[in-house]
Amino acid sequence: MTLVILVAALGAMAALVFAPAVRQSGRGGLMNRFGPEYDRAVSRHNGDEKAAQWELSERVRHYGDLPIQRLSPEAREQYAARWAGLQEHFVDAPAHAVREADRLLGELAVERGYGSGSHEEQMDAISVRHAYVVDAYRQLHLMAARTRGDGDGQVDTERMREVLVSARVLFEELVRAQPHDKGPRRRHPSLRPVLPQQNRGGHRSGRIPGQRLGPAR
Incomplete structure (x- = not known):
């Protein structure tokens, strides 16, 4: 009888230990954790x-x-300054700014510990904690490759601006997030129009410098 009770108790303890992992690896847990990456x-x-x-x-x-x-x-300040700098030069050289942003995000991801292997492996690693915004990095990388292959004049400037604005969300998360932020980031911040645009007459509407990043949360 005592042995039966002991076995039952051990079984209950095991269920408590492994239940979070089972929930996390199940359909609902994965959909909640990965969001658009699941789809x-x-x-x-x-x-x-x-x-x-x-x-x-x-x-x-x-x-x-x-x-x-x-x-x-x-x-953190150096990364913020570099991102602000490439934003400043977007109107004069949008394709170059996109390539610089792609390179900067890659350096930042490596320094944070997301690996220096293939780009796809790095994306997979980032997606575990930043699943809701990692696709912006994927699109930035693809856009950077397009500008290298087609030249600055063959890619729509407005599309480059949109991709860069979206990628900034992941950039800010990687700069601000600290090791104790273990859970995936589920809230997608609203995207701000942080890059300059051109009006219909071809003139700049005024450069908007990158905002200084606040203290780590």
Whole structure:
């Protein structure tokens, strides 16, 4: 009798320990954690949700416990200044600004601890904590590749501006987030028109410098 009670107690303890992991790897947990990345994975697997769930569960297993590195205040200010600088030069050289933003985000991701392997592996690692905004980085990388292949005049400037504005959201999260921010960021901040535009007469509407990033949250 005592042995039966002991086994039952151990079973209950195991259920408590593993329940969060089961919930996290189930359909609802993965949809909540990955948001748009879940839909993207399903689409990539031609609608096979089981395959998509396996892929995303593997991401969590491989990258969920990455030792994310803290940025020093000096590093944070330097990154912020570099991003503000490329925004300042967007009107004069939009394609160059997009390529610089792509390079800057890559450097920042490596310094935070998201790996220096292939770009796709880095995206997967980032998506575990920043799933709701990681696609902006993916689009920025694709746009940067297009500007290298087609030249500055072959890519729509307004589309480049939109991509850069969206990518800034991930940039701010990577700069501000600290190692104790373990959970995925689910709230998508409103996108601000931080880049200058041209009016119909071809004149600049005035440059808007990048805002200084506040203290780490």
